Amino acid sequence: YEVTTIDEACKEGNIFVTTTGCKDILVGKHFEQMKEDSIVCNIGHFDCEIDVKWLMDNCEKKVTIKPQVDRYTLKNGRHIILLAEGRLVNLGCAMGHPSFVMSNSFTNQVLAQIELWTKPDQYKIDVYMLPKKLDEEVAYAHLEQLGVKLTRLSDDQASYLGIPQDGP
Numbered sequence: 001y002e003v004t005t006i007d008e009a010c011k012e013g014n015i016f017v018t019t020t021g022c023k024d025i026l027v028g029k030h031f032e033q034m035k036e037d038s039i040v041c042n043i044g045h046f047d048c049e050i051d052v053k054w055l056m057d058n059c060e061k062k063v064t065i066k067p068q069v070d071r072y073t074l075k076n077g078r079h080i081i082l083l084a085e086g087r088l089v090n091l092g093c094a095m096g097h098p099s100f101v102m103s104n105s106f107t108n109q110v111l112a113q114i115e116l117w118t119k120p121d122q123y124k125i126d127v128y129m130l131p132k133k134l135d136e137e138v139a140y141a142h143l144e145q146l147g148v149k150l151t152r153l154s155d156d157q158a159s160y161l162g163i164p165q166d167g168p
Contacts, residue, residue, distance in 0.1 A: 010034050017089070018042045018049035028054040031080050037071075041083035043090060050086040068093045100145065107138045136167065
């Protein structure tokens with residue numbers, strides 16, 4: 001198959017979503033070659049992927065279509081539509097993550113930090129998968145919010161399944 005670089009793709013595409021986490025992915029030379037009303041946004045981890053400063057410094061006019069949607073008129077007459085000011089589009093233009101999802105994520109992070117802090121001899125500097133037990137603790141901590149109650153396994157059921165009464 002043929003590999004296309006961003007220098008080539010900028011002339012062909014209509015929607016550009018940066019996802020790299022690296023800087024200077026879409027820069028002035030790309031904007032100048034994009035099709036009329038190309039839509040540009042970033043879902044990468046940092047907001048340096050799209051050269052928003054170049055757009056600001058080199059546009060003749062910026063019009064806010066609606067919050068988080070800006071249309072830049074370039075000096076060559078073309079327009080570029082930038083979402084979320086080049087920041088994370090899922091947070092700027094969408095509703096972001098629901099608070100329940102964030103609660104699960106932050107609870108998981110805190111339990112992981114407690115695990116690392118209280119058991120430093122078990123974790124040398126490396127990358128680890130979190131113990132499944134931590135994920136279960138996070139889930140258990142959020143059951144009430146979901147209106148869920150668990151029935152604990154009987155001794156006989158746990159023995160039959162070969163797992164502890166509180167689950168695997």
